[in-house]
Structure formats: C-alpha cells, structure tokens
Amino acid sequence: MNITDLQPIPICSNGQDARGYHDIAFDKSDPRALERLVDVGAHGIAVVPYYHLSDGSNPPYGRRIDGSLPRMWCRESLVPMLRSANDALAACGCELVVYDAYRPITTQHGLWEWALAKVAADHPALPRSELEALTSQYSSDPRRFDPVDATTWPTHSTGASVDVVLRALDTDEVLDMGAGFDELSAVAHTDHLERERVAGRIGPENAALLNRRLLYWAMTNAGFANYPSEYWHFDFGNQMYIHNTRTEHGPQDRAWYGYCRLCDGV
Numbered sequence: 001m002n003i004t005d006l007q008p009i010p011i012c013s014n015g016q017d018a019r020g021y022h023d024i025a026f027d028k029s030d031p032r033a034l035e036r037l038v039d040v041g042a043h044g045i046a047v048v049p050y051y052h053l054s055d056g057s058n059p060p061y062g063r064r065i066d067g068s069l070p071r072m073w074c075r076e077s078l079v080p081m082l083r084s085a086n087d088a089l090a091a092c093g094c095e096l097v098v099y100d101a102y103r104p105i106t107t108q109h110g111l112w113e114w115a116l117a118k119v120a121a122d123h124p125a126l127p128r129s130e131l132e133a134l135t136s137q138y139s140s141d142p143r144r145f146d147p148v149d150a151t152t153w154p155t156h157s158t159g160a161s162v163d164v165v166l167r168a169l170d171t172d173e174v175l176d177m178g179a180g181f182d183e184l185s186a187v188a189h190t191d192h193l194e195r196e197r198v199a200g201r202i203g204p205e206n207a208a209l210l211n212r213r214l215l216y217w218a219m220t221n222a223g224f225a226n227y228p229s230e231y232w233h234f235d236f237g238n239q240m241y242i243h244n245t246r247t248e249h250g251p252q253d254r255a256w257y258g259y260c261r262l263c264d265g266v
Contacts (some may be wrong), residue, residue, distance in 0.1 A: 001090045006213040011191045012228040021243035026150040027254035037262060040072040040098050043079045050099040051107060067106025074101040074255045075159045075257055078236055085127060085222040092214060094161040094170050099181055100163040103156035108142040115139040118184055137229055138184045153259045160238040160257035165217050178208030181232055190216060190231040
C-alpha cells in the first residue's frame with residue numbers, strides 16, 4: 001500500500017447519524033451470533049484502553065470513564081481482519097492502535113452523559129430534544145437499553161465495533177488524523193478533510209488527509225465498514241455494519257453479531 005496513491009475517501013451523501021442502524025434486524029439463529037470474545041492485545045495488536053486511563057492522557061475526558069475495561073475485547077473473527085489491516089499498514093511504517101472495542105453498558109452510559117453535557121455546553125440555546133438528537137450523531141443512547149430488544153443495542157455492546165487510530169512503528173507516535181479521538185464536531189467526520197481538499201482549503205499532500213485515507217482503506221479493504229461521523233470507528237457483522245453497507249448488500253440483510261456480555265463470550 002502506497003500512501004500517496006490511495007484514492008480519496010468517498011464523500012458521504014446519506015447523512016451521518018448514530019441512530020439509523022437500530023432498524024436493522026438481528027438473526028439470532030446465525031451460528032456466528034455465538035462467537036466468543038477474545039482479548040485483542042493477546043493477539044499481537046496494539047491496544048490502549050483509552051476510557052480506562054486515569055492519568056489525564058485521554059482527552060477530551062481527562063479521567064477514567066465509569067465501567068471501562070482495562071483490556072480490549074472483540075469478536076474472534078475480527079482479529080484476523082485487524083491483522084490483515086496491519087499487514088497493509090506495515091509497508092507505510094505504521095500500525096493500528098485499538099482505543100476501544102467491546103464496551104459494557106455502564107461505560108456507554110458514562111460516555112453518553114459526558115457527550116450530552118458537552119453538546120449542551122456548546123449549544124446552550126438548543127432544546128433538550130435537539131441536544132439529544134445532536135448527541136446521537138456521536139454516541140449511542142443507552143437509556144432504553146434492553147438485552148432482548150435489538151432496537152436498543154449500542155453498537156459497541158456487540159463486540160463487533162472497534163475504534164482505531166494509527167501510530168508509527170519506529171516511534172510509537174500517534175499519527176496526525178486532523179482531529180482528536182472522540183472529538184464531537186464535523187472535523188471528526190471521515191470525509192471532512194476530503195471536503196476541505198475539494199474546497200481548496202488544504203492541499204492534496206496534507207498529512208492528516210493522507211493518514212485518514214490510509215486508515216480508511218486499510219480497514220475497509222480488510223472487510224470493515226466505517227461509521228461516517230467518526231474516522232476512527234469501524235464495524236463488522238453488527239447492525240451498524242449492515243446499515244453502513246446497505247447499498248452493497250441490500251436492505252434485507254440481517255446482523256449476525258448482537259448484544260453480548262463479556263462473561264458470555266469469553
């Protein structure tokens with residue numbers, strides 16, 4: 001993979017929202033639904049338990065999120081896919097770092113409340129309903145969560161979502177992506193820098209633009225689907241994955257990874 005030869009990231013034309021995936025059906029009869037969770041870091045993939053850090057090195061939070069895990073877990077089938085992405089990235093001198101994967105509901109509650117407060121502070125004039133709608137663009141709302149109701153499952157609770165960034169192999173330095181992890185604004189949208197390039201506000205050799213392309217194509221070529229509001233978020237086999245690949249697979253496809261508890265899948 002040559003970073004300067006990568007195609008632009010497609011411009012999203014269907015809106016960017018974390019709510020629409022809930023109408024995707026879940027096929028509990030699919031044998032893959034019972035696939036176990038595995039420890040990502042134990043399989044040679046770099047991890048940083050971003051939400052579990054307590055030393056202030058996890059902006060914008062600066063503290064440990066309630067319920068967060070010290071290790072990263074994901075569905076077993078995602079591991080070879082992550083390795084495949086790393087194989088492609090190695091030629092460019094970098095690798096994936098997993099910041100989040102399987103997420104307990106307690107953690108989702110903590111992140112939702114933080115995001116809602118941040119959006120409210122940024123938009124003090126908006127009514128509550130609009131604040132919640134805007135927050136839903138960046139965080140799955142866990143308040144209706146029911147383990148037997150597929151329309152209420154946060155996507156990370158399936159173990160089939162991963163949040164990843166790039167770091168240099170020689171220095172372990174995180175590469176410039178043009179926006180911070182979990183930055184709740186349009187600059188975090190996957191296609192944001194492509195739009196800036198088209199508008200002439202950045203050049204085609206912009207480092208962050210090329211790094212986003214590198215991450216996007218490494219992950220999508222490995223079989224993941226990106227969530228357009230977050231350059232770092234990728235899914236496989238869950239409702240969000242089907243939602244973001246509907247033009248390829250058709251609207252009748254069902255997810256095969258649903259909600260799971262860590263104790264169920266290990």
